[in-house]
Every structure is written in C-alpha cells, then in structure tokens.
Amino acid sequence: MTENESTLLQEHITRHHLKITNEREMVLRAFMEAERHVTAEELHDGMKRKGLAIGLATVYRTLNLFCQCGLAERRQFGDHHTRYELTYNVTHHDHLICTQCHQIIEFENLDIERLQEEVARRHQFTIYHHKLELYGLCVACNQKNAREKPDEPMGG
Amino acid sequence: MTENESTLLQEHITRHHLKITNEREMVLRAFMEAERHVTAEELHDGMKRKGLAIGLATVYRTLNLFCQCGLAERRQFGDHHTRYELTYNVTHHDHLICTQCHQIIEFENLDIERLQEEVARRHQFTIYHHKLELYGLCVACNQKNAREKPDEPMGG
DNA sequence: ATGACTGCAAACCTTTTGCATAGCG
DNA sequence: CGCTATGCAAAAGGTTTGCAGTCAT
Numbered sequence: 001m002t003e004n005e006s007t008l009l010q011e012h013i014t015r016h017h018l019k020i021t022n023e024r025e026m027v028l029r030a031f032m033e034a035e036r037h038v039t040a041e042e043l044h045d046g047m048k049r050k051g052l053a054i055g056l057a058t059v060y061r062t063l064n065l066f067c068q069c070g071l072a073e074r075r076q077f078g079d080h081h082t083r084y085e086l087t088y089n090v091t092h093h094d095h096l097i098c099t100q101c102h103q104i105i106e107f108e109n110l111d112i113e114r115l116q117e118e119v120a121r122r123h124q125f126t127i128y129h130h131k132l133e134l135y136g137l138c139v140a141c142n143q144k145n146a147r148e149k150p151d152e153p154m155g156g
Numbered sequence: 157m158t159e160n161e162s163t164l165l166q167e168h169i170t171r172h173h174l175k176i177t178n179e180r181e182m183v184l185r186a187f188m189e190a191e192r193h194v195t196a197e198e199l200h201d202g203m204k205r206k207g208l209a210i211g212l213a214t215v216y217r218t219l220n221l222f223c224q225c226g227l228a229e230r231r232q233f234g235d236h237h238t239r240y241e242l243t244y245n246v247t248h249h250d251h252l253i254c255t256q257c258h259q260i261i262e263f264e265n266l267d268i269e270r271l272q273e274e275v276a277r278r279h280q281f282t283i284y285h286h287k288l289e290l291y292g293l294c295v296a297c298n299q300k301n302a303r304e305k306p307d308e309p310m311g312g
Numbered sequence: 313a314t315g316a317c318t319g320c321a322a323a324c325c326t327t328t329t330g331c332a333t334a335g336c337g
Numbered sequence: 338c339g340c341t342a343t344g345c346a347a348a349a350g351g352t353t354t355g356c357a358g359t360c361a362t
Contacts, residue, residue, distance in 0.1 A: 003357070019316055019361050038350080055319045060352065076232055080327090096281050107275055112270055115268045123261055124295040125252050133287045134272055139280040175336045175341055196327080211344045216327065234325070236352090 012069030027062040037083040037104050065083040094132035182208055183218040193239040199271035250288035254299040
C-alpha cells in the first residue's frame with residue numbers, strides 16, 4: 001500500500017511534464033517516515049542527519065509539489081512555521097495541540113462536522129474545508145505543572 | 157459603553173508603569189472603527205489616509221500592547237498576515253471565511269463547544285482556547301459563479 | 313539536445329529591534 | 338529628571354527566486 005503515494009506523485013509528474021529525480025524520491029521517503037506535521041527545516045535536518053545531501057530550497061520546492069498533487073497539505077499552528085502533513089489516503093481529522101510540549105493529537109468527530117454543516121447551511125455558505133484546533137495542555141504537561149508548582153493554582 | 161476599551165487600556169498602562177500617548181489613543185480609536193480582523197498594515201494605511209502621522213512599527217507595537225492587556229487577539233487565516241481582532245467584551249465566536257471575496261462571517265455554536273470539551277476530556281486534555289474556521293464560498297460568490305460559468309458544475 | 317531540477321546565495325515579506333530623539337509622569 | 342515611546346532604518350526569520358550548472362527523458 002506504500003506504493004500509492006509514489007504512484008500519485010508519478011502520475012502528477014508525468015501529466016505535467018515534470019521529472020522524477022533522486023531528490024524527489026528522497027524527500028518523499030523521508031516525508032512518509034517523518035513525524036506528521038513536519039516543517040521543511042525539520043525534514044531537511046532529518047535528511048542531513050541520515051547523510052542525505054540535499055538543499056533546503058529543494059525540500060521546500062518538493063513539499064510544495066506534494067501539495068499541488070494532493071499528497072500533502074500545509075498547516076499553520078500557532079508559531080510562524082508552515083507544517084506539511086501527508087493527507088493522501090488519510091481520513092479527515094482535527095487537532096489537539098499542547099501549547100507546552102507541542103505534542104499534536106489527531107481526532108475526528110462526526111457530530112462536530114454535522115454541526116458545522118448546519119452552521120454553514122444557516123448562513124447559506126458552502127464549506128470546502130475547515131480547520132478545528134484545540135489548544136491547551138496534554139495530560140503529561142498538566143500533571144508535570146501540578147507537581148512543579150503545586151501552590152500556584154491560578155498563576156500570578 | 158465605548159469607554160470600556162479605553163479604561164481597560166489605561167488600567168493596564170498604569171499597572172505596568174507605561175504611558176498614555178497620542179499615538180496609542182490614535183491607534184485605539186482607529187482599531188475600534190476599523191473592520192474587525194485588520195492587519196497592522198491595513199490599519200496603518202487607513203490612519204495615514206486620514207492624515208494621521210504614525211510609523212508602522214508603532215502600530216505593530218501598539219497592537220501587541222492591546223493583545224497583552226486582553227483588548228485584542230491575533231488571528232492567522234490562510235495568508236501569511238497576522239490579523240488583530242477586538243475581543244474585549246465580545247463573546248467568543250468562530251469564523252466562516254469566503255475564499256473568494258474574503259468576507260468573514262462570525263458565528264457561535266454552544267453545541268460544538270460542548271462536543272469539543274468532550275473530545276478534550278476523552279484525551280485528558282485541558283483546552284485553553286480553540287480555533288474553528290470554515291472555509292468555502294458565501295452565498296453571493298456561489299451565485300455569482302453559477303451565473304458566470306453555468307456549464308462547469310464540477311470544474312476540470 | 314531540450315528543458316526541468318538542484319544548490320547556493322540573494323531577494324522577499326512581514327514583523328521586530330536598536331538607536332537617537334521626543335515626551336509622559 | 339528618569340524612563341518609556343516614537344520613527345527610522347536595519348535586522349530577523351521563514352520561504353521563495355534567479356542563476357549557472359546538472360540531469361532526466
């Protein structure tokens with residue numbers, strides 16, 4: 001099943017008279033192995049750490065190519081980095097983002113989606129996509145904070 | 157009731173040993189009169205167009221001050237601009253964003269909020285804030301498109 | 313052989329910062 | 338007066354682009 005991403009990319013490349021290169025294959029492999037929601041720089045660093053020689057600009061260009069062919073999508077959470085997420089053959093989901101350890105948890109909730117459609121209908125609006133992000137603290141960070149500053153329940 | 161924003165700002169200023177300046181009052185007035193979800197540059201342009209002399213850096217610094225005292229919040233929709241929104245004395249709401257005319261419609265839905273809390277609970281996550289953005293076409297753009305290209309119902 | 317791809321460095325664009333001057337408290 | 342604010346221009350930080358050389362087809 002890992003063939004699918006590669007196939008999609010190759011079809012796009014052929015259709016647009018582009019070329020399959022070593023670099024593009026390298027980035028695709030690294031992208032699929034990397035954590036979801038990587039930045040271009042993280043991916044680039046990871047590749048270099050594995051001894052793969054590639055320029056940062058090429059990583060950016062390749063990730064943007066992935067977005068054009070529907071393999072990936074760009075996300076922007078709080079910080080000023082653009083993150084890329086593999087979305088091909090992946091069902092839609094939303095995100096819980098820990099503002100302390102930056103862990104990202106994915107979830108899906110059809111009831112929420114239904115209510116969103118209802119809101120849209122009420123405003124005669126046609127939804128093409130949406131973004132639901134819940135920011136806060138994960139269990140681990142919550143417990144860690146309780147341990148470290150037990151007498152500051154409400155902050156200063 | 158328009159006094160409240162000014163009062164909040166003044167309290168913050170006094171508490172932090174800052175100073176009330178002409179520039180800060182100008183920006184506050186312009187900010188309250190401006191469209192919600194302005195960028196710093198839009199606000200700056202608008203002020204200059206009214207003959208108010210102020211530097212862009214000061215506008216940025218002042219909007220950031222507003223965020224610190226709870227008067228405003230930063231938002232980042234699709235583009236790479238930071239938008240500032242007056243949030244003092246405004247109940248929480250989410251956004252419908254027309255990707256064609258860039259109109260922004262605000263809405264609130266307590267059922268969705270409740271479901272969000274449920275999701276968080278299930279993941280033992282504590283939500284501090286969230287962001288729900290529905291992207292698509294508003295009625296006007298939808299109708300306009302239907303009129304202009306009636307024989308392209310599914311696109312190419 | 314043509315035309316796309318790569319790496320590098322420079323350019324870009326929005327936002328922030330350093331510095332000298334102006335002005336609130 | 339001391340200390341904060343301002344304006345300008347320069348810096349910063351992430352992303353894109355121009356160019357000369359390389360490589361896929």
